[in-house]
Structure formats: C-alpha cells, structure tokens
Amino acid sequence: MWSDSRRSFFGLSPWLMVGLSLVLGLAVLGLSLRSTQQERVYLQQNLNNRADAIVWALETGARMNMSGSQDNRLQTLVEQTAHQPGVIFLMMTDDNGNILAHSDASLVGQQLPADQRPLPQQPDSWRRHIKLSDGRQVFQVWQRFNPLRGRGMMGGGNGMMRMMRGYGDGADNALPQWVAVGIDPASFETTFAQTRRNNYLLAVLVILLGMAGFISLFWAHNYRRSQLLLRDTRAMADEVIASLPLALLTCDTRQRIISANRQAIDLLHLPAPWEKHPLAQVEGLDWAAIRTAMADSGRLLEREYQLNSAGGNKIPVSISASPVRGGSGQITGTVFVLRDMTEMKQLQAQVERQARLSALGEMAAGVAHEIRNPLSSIKGLATYLGGKFSPDAPEHLAARTLSEEVDRLNRVVSELLDFARPGEFSLQAGDITPVIERALRLVQSDATNKHLSLVFLPCGPLPAVEHNADRLAQCLLNLVINAIQATPEGGTISVAVRVASAGTKLAVSVADNGSGIDKQHLSEIFTPYFTTKPSGTGLGLAIVHQIIEKHRGEITVESEPGTGSVFTLWLPIYRSEHHEK
Structure with a gap:
C-alpha cells in the first residue's frame, strides 16, 4: 500500500509516471528496432550493389576485350577484377560447375562440389551467405555471365559468339555461364554493429532525456x-496578523x-519606511530593559511596561x-x-469603583436610616424652641440656624x-438644546452676580440623543456651578x-478659564467624597459621572493649572435602526 505521502508524485500518481516512462521506452525501443532493421536492409543492399558492380565490371571488361587480341585470356580479366577491397574470390564456371577462371589461378579446372555449384533450374541471379573452410563468413552472389547484357545481337551475334569462344582457352571451347563473387561482409557487419550500437545508445539517451523531461515537468x-501554496500561506498569515487586535512586531x-502589523505601527508610531529600522531607535519603550528581562529564560511573558506616547501620555502595555x-x-x-492595557485598566478601575459604590450604598442606606430619624426630631425641636x-x-x-443646618445635613x-442607589430612569430620544438652555437660565443669576460671561455655542440643528431631561440638566448644572466657583470675576464660561x-456621538463641552486642576x-476627581473645595461634599462630579454612564456615554476632562478646565460629555447619537434592534 502506498502511504499518504507517496500516493501522489508531484500531484500525479506514481503509476502514471511509470506508465508514461514505459510508453516512452517502448516507443523509442520500437523506433530503434525499426531503424536497426532498416540498417540491415541497407547493408544487404550494399552487399548486393557491390556484387552487382563487380559482375558488371567483369562483363564490361569482357565486352571491351572482344575487339582486342584473342591472346588476352579470361583468367587475366578475373584476376584484375578481383583486385578490389573486400573481394575474397571471383570465379567463372560453366553449368556443370567446372571452374573456367578464378582469382586463385590454382583452382582453375577444378569442379565445384555438387552442393556449391549452380543448378540449371536456378534463377539467373541468387545470393547466399557461406562459410569457408578457414572459418570466414562470405557473402556469395551467383549470376549468369552475359557480357552482352543490354545489347542487341544486330546480326553480328554469330561473330561475337565466335570471338567469345576464344576465351575458352582451348578447353573444349567451353564458354563461361556463371560468375560467382565472394565479398567479405566484415566491414559492412562492423559498420552495421556500430550503427546498431549507436541506435541503442541513442535510444537509451532519448529515454533518459524523456524521463528527465517528465521529472523536470513534474518538478x-x-x-x-509550492509557490502558489507559499503565496497563499503568506497571504493568509499576513491577513491573520493584520486582523489581530494585538500589536505584532x-x-x-x-x-x-x-x-x-498595522496595530504595531500605530501604537509605536513607527517611521516610514520602518523596514530594517533599528529596534533600539523606536521611542517610547526601554528596549534595553526588555532585552535584559529576556536574558534569563530567553523569552518574556505578559510583562507590563509604560509606553510614552508621542503626545506625552503614558500608555500601559503588556509585552510578550x-x-x-x-x-x-x-x-x-x-x-x-x-497589548494596549488602557481599556483593561479602565475596566479594572470601573470594577473597583463599582465595588466601592456597592459598599458605599450599603453603608449609605444604614447611615441615612440612622441619621434621618434624629434629624426630624432635632428640626422639630428647633422649630418649637424658636417659636x-x-x-x-x-x-x-x-x-433657625439649627433648623437650616438640619436641612443641609438632610440634603447631604x-x-x-x-x-x-440612583435607581433607573427612562430615556427619550430628542434634541438636548432645550435642556442646555434651561440649565443655563437657572445659573445665569449666579454668573451675573460674579460678573462672569456665560456663553452658549450651538452648532445648528442637533441630532437626536436618548436622554433624561432632568438628570442631564442636573449634570450640566453641577458642571456649570463648579465652573462658576473656579472662575475669577470677569472670566468666561x-x-x-x-x-x-x-x-456617532454628540459632544457637550463646559469650558472655563479658572484655576484649573492639578494633574x-x-x-x-470622579471618586466619591474627593474634593479640593473647603465646603464641598465630593459627590457632585461622582453623580455626574454616574448619570452619564446611565446615558451610555462617558465624561472626559482636560485641565491645566492656571489656564482652566474643559469637561466634555460624550453622548451616543440616537439611531432608529439600532433602537429597533
């Protein structure tokens, strides 16, 4: 069984690759065999052409000598014709196998054995491979001797025939009937073997090249x-890193x-271009201290540091x-x-504040019950004595003073x-401009008595905000009264x-040019009972903070000692579709 890692080779079945290689090998092998067969045929044709050329030369020589002296013997013609490379023997015989002329003159006059002589019923030309007594292989061609091949007798045939009798050398006037040529096939066989070897080598080379081509194609x-997979993996990794809510560097x-990622660039304010930028030159963190903390274990896990932002604020960050x-x-x-810990720190502070408020609420309920009962008695007795x-x-x-102090204590x-125990109150969507104007009318006399300018800066029609008019007016009254108390005469609120x-939000800002608040x-300042005023209770801003939270908003403050303060209420703008959801 193929394992999962081997069931496919570069995405294709290994059996497919083997099959393609076998098909390629068989195709190349078939072409090589066919080429070898063709070479064999060419070899045979060359041998035949060589033999035909020798016979033709012999017949041509005999024809040319017909007009010469009859003293020129046929033996001389055969010996001269046989003096060619690759010719082992050349002989001429009659129909009975008697050797009339031979390249080896010692064999003239002998008779060939019956199994080697041509038979009368055989065709005019026939060929065979024989083995001599010395073991040599010979390609033998028998062909009828016809020096007048291709020529007509033209009435001179009888004279020609009488001239041919002169070649019989007196041996019963016998005329040659057959020509036998023995050619050494060794050179042709060597050439054929070399060609065959080259064909096989070429076939092997083609197969190897083909397999290399297949492998290269697969590679x-x-x-x-792999490149596509790597690119997709990188894109996925980049997308994951970019979507992380954490800063990664x-x-x-x-x-x-x-x-x-983008979070790291924004948090650390990395310069552009930041690639290859030295980490030690990134401002805001003590990178040397971080590297020192990593020296022991080689890593760092959720260690908290202070990041000095470009605006001068200190941002708590957790670094791993x-x-x-x-x-x-x-x-x-x-x-x-x-990881920016600002929101987490705020949540922790809110949880701690809620815990304190819960404890304060339980205490307040008991204190109010224990104090209000005697206060009623004290006020009644003071009224009685005053009368x-x-x-x-x-x-x-x-x-009367005692009665007023009882009222003040009751208000506290x-x-x-x-x-x-603020309780729940209903919110209604609407324009908060009337609420702001009503709050300003209520404190206008206090501002006038202190010679302060009270200015309202609207920005045209306002979007609707879900709010409780009384509670929101209470927030604005507390903020404006605090501003009046902190602003010297002649100032502006x-x-x-x-x-x-x-x-998405509506910002309501109350600004003054008073004494400001120390950093x-x-x-x-939003902590209950914290106050810097001699006669303050420390609950005004805490109540404002609580009411704004009930409005699903938030309050922020910006202040510089000697310059003034700006309190801003951030209220979410009403969206009907969100409300329906």
Missing part, C-alpha cells in the same frame, strides 16, 4: 504549486524590524517576546506581541442616597455642542 509543476538577530527559530533550530529573530422667642431674640436666631444624606466621532488630582 516545475510541483515548484509552481518581529526583528532579526541584529535587532532590526523586519515585519509589523519569544525567539524565532529556523528549520535547523537556530535563532533567526525575535517576535514581540504588545418660644421673639424673632429678634438670639435664641430664635440660634434655633439625600445626595448620598441618590449616588449610592462657554458651553459648546458639536457632532464628533464620525457622526495629580485628575484621576481622582
């Missing part, structure tokens, strides 16, 4: 498939960047690093995986309960509205 086909052994090894096991580079004295009496004023408890985030306090 080319496999190479093309690889460098070579010389710590030069060789690949990076591992060496990249080649096929031989040697290290060819390092891969770094960076016992005249309005101008110090005791009446003390009782109410705010605490509202923050700890502006409320601006704009569409942001590619048309060390920016991360704590």
